[in-house]
Amino acid sequence: MDDTRRASPLERLVEAAETRTDDEVSDSLGELLTASPEDRKRALRELRRLADDRPTAFESFLPAVTPFLTDDERAVRLLTAKALVAVAEADPDAVAPAVSALAERLADEDEFYYVRARSAEALGYVALDHPDAVASPAVLADLRVGLSFDEPEVKQKLAKALECVALGDPGRLRHRVSALAEHLDDGDELVRYHLCTAIAGVGCDSPDSLAAVRGALSARLVDENAFVRGRAAEALGLLAGERGDRRDHGESVAVPDSALGAESDEAAAFVAERVGFLRASMEGDTAAAASTVEDVGTLAGVRRTTADAVTEITSPDAEGVCPHCGIDLPEGAPPMCPSCGAPY
Template sequence: MTDPDRQPSPDRPSELLSEGSREEAIDALTRLEAADADARKRAIRTLRDLAETESSAFDGLATPLTTFLNDEERAIRLTTAKLFVALARSGPAVVRPVVDALAARSADDEEFYYVRARCAEALGYVALDHPDAVSDPELLADLRVRLSFDEPEVREKLAKTLAYVAIGDPSRLRHQVSSLAEHLDDDSELVRYYLCTALVAIGCEHPSKLADARDSLARLLDDERPYVRGRAAEALGLLVRVGDVDVRSPDRTEPDDDDAAAFVASRLQFLDAARDGEVPAATADGVGTLAALRSETEAVVESMLSADDEECSRCGLTLPKGGPPVCPGCGAPN
């Protein structure tokens, strides 16, 4: 017989899910709401680990899990938001029923900004495969408006979500080109990159709409970040193909990194060919196509971020630029 006063096991929900016992897992989650903060935190963290490999096991659990998005402990709300990101990345259909809850938490100005950022990120992953689920005009307007004033970490996730909305359905944002272009001068390279990606996605099906972003995109041909330059050139190439648009060649030299150089070069070639009227309907490497955007966007961001990594001079451990003052591996000053 179960002792009602006994502290529920934090590992129990994930164990039950792994066994396929969803109803029992939901019951275990309900009982965990009354557990102490450490138990709740451990339970959500364990579920997040499971979500990365077995997202299908969470079918029907998204709604019960939203309870922890409103937990009194900020760390638990953040861990829960990260859990939803993991689920949305690997099994977006599982998260679709709780889009409204994620949108509400993302838009809550009183919420910790990292929680808001992760909730916005989860919405983006859902939008890739289920664009109709993230199509509410008020939600999309909120994402755009907060690009003007939110924390940098949140703006990056908002821009990512808008890019994924556009990749999922380019028509959703086709009337918002001007408002997106207003933020192409953001200090964050990720914001600039994601918004350029959104514009490329729009241009794949509505290239003439990019005329409203022409000047902003042209300025980015000299951006200090190669992947931003490449995406801007790609968007301009799509625009040039459908209209008499004068776009000068960029002044910047190519980056030292081979992958980045190849990325920029292929898109500058796309732009040059478009100006000469030589671009076929589809290029061999997928430049200017939604399929390429869908498959490569995340990998490009990983390359952008890894390019900013540094190495410890003593032990060689990879450290993020601007990371901790002391190497966690050997204790040497960073």
Template sequence: MDEPTDPSVERLSRSVEAGDYRDATACLRAFETASAESRKAALRTLRENTGEQTAPLATRLTSFLTDDERSVRLTAAKLFVAGARADPAAVTDCVDALADRVGDEEEFYYVRARSAEALGYVALDHPDEVATPALLADLRVGLSFDEPEVREKLAKALASVAMGDPDRLRHHTSNLAHHLDDGNELVRYQLCTALAAIGCTSPAALADTSSALAARLDDENAYVRARAAEALGLLERADTPETDLAADAPTIDDPEPFVATRLQFLRDALAGATSSPDGVGTVDAIRETATEVEKAVDAPEESNACPHCGLSLGDPGPPTCPGCGAPR
């Protein structure tokens, strides 16, 4: 098809919906020189209507990650999240562009957060593409000083790397454990998940993290307690020096089966058990439960959540949502 001189949002949407990615690419190329409002409208329409169908356009969309307009960059990053979730392989060529957004300390923190989230989806199936020393360093360093919303996504990306290839982070367990007391419960959950995944294949790598994990057995969030118990149960089953956790073993059950099973997993390990029940203590099991448990941890309270996208806004919070731009 001819290159559109006057880009049309409708034409772009039709092309994506029809799978005509050649025409969609031509439309996006034309939008690159259109007005900021047109660029934002085009990307927003794609995100709202055809987000998961945009993975084949990933390479063309990278130019919008460095757009002069912050709102355009944010919408582009959200498109990459949708595309990477649907087809992570299609986004592998864009890892460097996303990593640049994560590593740019001057970038708007929500752009950095969404870029990290997209990288996490890629890491689950293609850890070699994401787990470079430089990017892993950016993810770890950001846990120390970034905004809570960014730390959530950095921790999630690290958990995804660990679930994709646990060996990639087995030499960084102490660094991850250092942040297990983060004030954000989703950060704590993701880091406990990362450590549990590492413990599935290299339980001895958790030896220096036992105290930090044991402290999470009293965490206010039940799912953080569960993942910490799972990691400690793996450590206790390993042929490593004793960790003296008996005094810290959880003594209560939880009505949530996911939590109760993992607390019992730890108690059994402390009692000398060496086998694991089905669905606990394996990377596959952690991957299978990661998404649903994350949703349970991150379930927003109605009083401080955006009614449009569910983002936690704090109390009283901003008048407009920094995640989707809608009025609160």
């Protein structure tokens, strides 16, 4: 007798993942929809491991995964969204068919906020390669409006998704720059960084569209975070380069010396390169601006440097301190900040 026929759907899922029989993965997932909550959670944890090992495999059985986004168990929905984030980061093509399902989770105000956050993050990664699939007016509205009302963890992912849209197709946000700039003074440095990066991305394609937010960007030149200051300087440099030397028209930007201060060598280099780009652009020296550093002021450069910048921003400055908001963390507590709610 064939032993696999007596195996549970969960056991067959694990075996199929290990033996790379993706058709069996799909069949097992279909049966697991009616399994116990604990088995469904274990199945999604297995899928999460598979997402790390073989993200491209998801393309073949994605239709069997997306129903778990509406599972009755919150933990199952969150595990599903996390798995799709991992896949989308490595292989956006594989998750593109799930855009509608992810957008529904994002739009559901009653959904657990971490599920909404992860759904937004997955949508953002897809938008880098497939902006047309993600950047519908409805999805962009959900991303933008949520910046005013959502939990800190959700706002970070919303801002990140908007950044991804801008880096995938800057024109999609050209007429929404002012709305993004309204949140450049957000209390969360990651939100400020992602939005400055989104605006800089738009500026790479349409520098003049940043004119209306010059003041908001200039205010970020004294931001407490060097990477935010750097991106703001880069965006302002793009605007200055487009308009030429406008000092006689009252449109120059004062760059305080404090803008160059930084807490690490990486941050210092990041902000110095972009302040140099801004100053050269304001002087009307386009050759100097272009040669300040490779890729500064280009969409490719913004895309290339943003992940490393986020890594630097989220690296804890001190042991026992939340990397997101800086509050002292209690010993022995769950890995979630009691102040901002972000995991660490």
